[in-house]
Amino acid sequence: MKVTPKSCPFCGSISIAIVQTSSHRWVAAACNECSAQGPEVRKQAMGDGTPAQWWEDAEQEALKVWNRREPET
Numbered sequence: 001m002k003v004t005p006k007s008c009p010f011c012g013s014i015s016i017a018i019v020q021t022s023s024h025r026w027v028a029a030a031c032n033e034c035s036a037q038g039p040e041v042r043k044q045a046m047g048d049g050t051p052a053q054w055w056e057d058a059e060q061e062a063l064k065v066w067n068r069r070e071p072e073t
Helices: 049-066
Strands: 014-020 026-029
Touching: 014 049, 026 049
Parallel strands: none
Antiparallel strands: 014 026
């Protein structure tokens, strides 16, 4: 199941992209409007699967982490 990103918690934009961060093995979701960035997730770089599958898995994980929000009180 594809993960749909929530809007940016800072500016409200729905324009969210997956970007490479500190190296080719780390990616994160980031807002295209205000540049807010979610936590980095590590992309698989070897082993079972293909590079395309590894990218898709990392992208989905980055969106899951981006979507985490503290519960409203």
